[in-house]
Amino acid sequence: MSTAVRVEVDADGVERLNLELRRLAAEGAAEIVVKNPRSRHNLAVGQTAPVRILVDGSAGYYCGGLNAGAHIEVARNVGWGAGEAMAAGSLVVSGGAALGTGASMRGGALVVRGNCGPRAGVCMKGGTLIVEGSVGYAAGFMTHAGDLIVLGDAGEALGDSLWEGRIYVAGAIRSLGNDAVVVEPDDEDSARVHALLAEHAIDGRFAFKKVVAEQRLWYFTSRNAEAWLRI
Amino acid sequence: MCGIAGIILREPGPVGDHLARMCEAMRHRGVDSTGFALYGEPVEHLVVRLRFRDATGWEEQLETLIVGLRESGGDLVADPSLDRDPRAPDRFARLELTFPGPVRELADVLAGRGGVEIQSVGHSLEIVKDLGDARTVAERHGINKFRGTHGLGHVRLATESITAVSYGHPFWAEPFPDVAIVHNGQLTNYYKSRRLLEQDGYRFHTGNDSELIAVYLADRMQRGQTFYDALKGSVYELDGCFAYLLSTADAIGSAKDMFAIKGLVVATVEEGVAMATEEQAIRAVFPDELETVHPDPKSVFIWETGGRVLQEIV
Numbered sequence: 001m002s003t004a005v006r007v008e009v010d011a012d013g014v015e016r017l018n019l020e021l022r023r024l025a026a027e028g029a030a031e032i033v034v035k036n037p038r039s040r041h042n043l044a045v046g047q048t049a050p051v052r053i054l055v056d057g058s059a060g061y062y063c064g065g066l067n068a069g070a071h072i073e074v075a076r077n078v079g080w081g082a083g084e085a086m087a088a089g090s091l092v093v094s095g096g097a098a099l100g101t102g103a104s105m106r107g108g109a110l111v112v113r114g115n116c117g118p119r120a121g122v123c124m125k126g127g128t129l130i131v132e133g134s135v136g137y138a139a140g141f142m143t144h145a146g147d148l149i150v151l152g153d154a155g156e157a158l159g160d161s162l163w164e165g166r167i168y169v170a171g172a173i174r175s176l177g178n179d180a181v182v183v184e185p186d187d188e189d190s191a192r193v194h195a196l197l198a199e200h201a202i203d204g205r206f207a208f209k210k211v212v213a214e215q216r217l218w219y220f221t222s223r224n225a226e227a228w229l230r231i
Numbered sequence: 232m233c234g235i236a237g238i239i240l241r242e243p244g245p246v247g248d249h250l251a252r253m254c255e256a257m258r259h260r261g262v263d264s265t266g267f268a269l270y271g272e273p274v275e276h277l278v279v280r281l282r283f284r285d286a287t288g289w290e291e292q293l294e295t296l297i298v299g300l301r302e303s304g305g306d307l308v309a310d311p312s313l314d315r316d317p318r319a320p321d322r323f324a325r326l327e328l329t330f331p332g333p334v335r336e337l338a339d340v341l342a343g344r345g346g347v348e349i350q351s352v353g354h355s356l357e358i359v360k361d362l363g364d365a366r367t368v369a370e371r372h373g374i375n376k377f378r379g380t381h382g383l384g385h386v387r388l389a390t391e392s393i394t395a396v397s398y399g400h401p402f403w404a405e406p407f408p409d410v411a412i413v414h415n416g417q418l419t420n421y422y423k424s425r426r427l428l429e430q431d432g433y434r435f436h437t438g439n440d441s442e443l444i445a446v447y448l449a450d451r452m453q454r455g456q457t458f459y460d461a462l463k464g465s466v467y468e469l470d471g472c473f474a475y476l477l478s479t480a481d482a483i484g485s486a487k488d489m490f491a492i493k494g495l496v497v498a499t500v501e502e503g504v505a506m507a508t509e510e511q512a513i514r515a516v517f518p519d520e521l522e523t524v525h526p527d528p529k530s531v532f533i534w535e536t537g538g539r540v541l542q543e544i545v
Contacts, residue, residue: 038518039510057520060511076520079510080494098525099491117525118491137491137528155527 004031004054014042025049025070039079044072050089064091067108083110086127092200099136102129105146111200118155121148124165128196138177140167140211149193151206159211167211168193178230179217185210233400234260235413235495236384236512237476237483239534240503243272247369247377249516250384253507254365256515260508261388264399265368266360268411268478270536271379273355276308276329277408279341280350280357282396283322292346293324299340305330316371321396323350323372325357335406348397348436353409355379355480360399380536381503383478385413391440398437401478404445405434407453409480412445415493415508416473424469444469448477462486462531474526476506482535491528498523504534 031052041060044053047070058076067086077095081103088108096114107127115133124146134152143165153171160177216227234257238249283289307328314323330337342349351358361368385400392398404410418440433446451461462484472492477484496510498521505513
């Protein structure tokens with residue numbers, strides 16, 4: 001089935017809507033439009049098929065969460081925890097995102113065209129989170145793995161308690177979090193980040209600052225007790 | 232959990248209906264109790280909302296209270312409006328009255344004999360709160376009919392303190408007329424802050440930290456701080472995670488803690504400004520796509536009534 005299918009979000013039907021999306025995808029729908037989303041929570045959660053889902057407006061919390069292969073696009077804004085724990089596929093948000101965007105994501109790509117609130121990429125364990133605007137307080141908080149790429153500015157406490165993830169910021173960094181450090185990106189970094197951007201039709205060359213863990217929190221030593229107490 | 236809501240209109244309108252619908256849309260955030268702080272047309276005298284804890288003997292308590300009011304130089308300016316729901320274990324009353332002394336003394340006269348809780352005192356503020364979800368409370372108390380300029384709403388999932396009407400939101404900032412708060416969060420320096428305020432003579436009727444925020448802010452403004460500075464100061468003096476809305480006779484202010492744990496969405500619409508824990512609550516009243524703002528950590532906003540232009544301070 002190659003034609004678009006329209007699905008309306010009714011007053012209490014988000015769970016049924018998500019099951020309907022899965023059913024339509026299993027029947028071979030190539031593209032599904034979710035009309036009238038009304039900023040409702042949990043839209044397009046738990047999708048497994050590589051179907052294209054267009055959310056025709058703003059969504060609430062956890063939009064596209066647990067995604068395992070769908071390509072989801074949101075026409076406007078999303079609330080908390082967009083793409084939470086997604087493992088594969090993509091989520092593209094045309095507007096802005098509230099806090100905890102891409103929380104615990106393990107794979108796939110999440111692109112926010114606007115700004116993100118606090119704790120973007122918190123506990124990321126893989127995948128790519130690209131923010132074309134700016135990120136708020138404590139972006140990359142406790143990020144374990146994956147790439148957080150910010151074309152705008154970063155707020156306070158960037159990369160706090162970062163583990164093995166990598167953060168790239170093209171704009172200004174207001175302050176670094178505990179155990180985060182700015183290092184010079186090499187040519188390989190630049191090539192890889194620009195390739196990731198190109199995958200999502202973001203052109204241009206950016207001079208990034210790369211933020212990684214200084215690794216003072218990786219192993220406890222009494223000399224670093226003060227750093228541990230700040231966690 | 233808990234959910235908070237606020238609305239401020241450019242022209243007087245159905246604030247009760249708006250807030251009831253916003254609270255209903257956040258039902259999943261708590262059904263232990265629901266409350267509203269509504270601002271109607273201001274009057275010269277005072278409007279008092281009371282709750283009698285016990286459905287037996289409340290009429291005598293009301294009589295005694297009115298005698299006490301008259302002995303203190305005050306009087307009723309209209310017959311009391313009474314809630315007589317026979318199924319309920321308690322009774323509610325709305326009094327319009329004059330009182331020659333400070334509101335603190337009025338509170339003693341009305342509640343000094345026990346059995347009575349003052350829900351609010353003000354020239355335009357009326358707080359209504361009760362057990363149950365938004366629909367239950369709105370229906371029992373006729374919230375949807377209330378017209379006014381602005382107001383707050385709250386749905387509560389009791390976490391830090393007991394489920395009781397007196398512990399529900401909004402809280403009136405005794406003894407400051409027309410000041411109310413709804414709050415989503417927890418304070419971690421509650422007891423210390425409470426003792427400091429008690430040393431200054433304030434008293435608290437519950438162990439709920441939200442009551443403290445209202446009194447704390449009203450006290451700062453009483454001491455000459457601007458509304459803005461009081462809100463901003465709270466971000467640094469109150470520890471914990473919170474998003475709250477404080478309402479006065481002519482404004483609503485908001486503040487968020489420095490870690491931005493709790494959600495708050497603000498939308499400017501043609502009719503005014505609406506704010507809530509969740510965007511879908513605002514869209515229960517204003518269904519079209521909205522231009523929204525998610526206040527940053529440590530940020531403070533104030534929206535004022537009384538003019539076509541609503542002021543916003545970031």
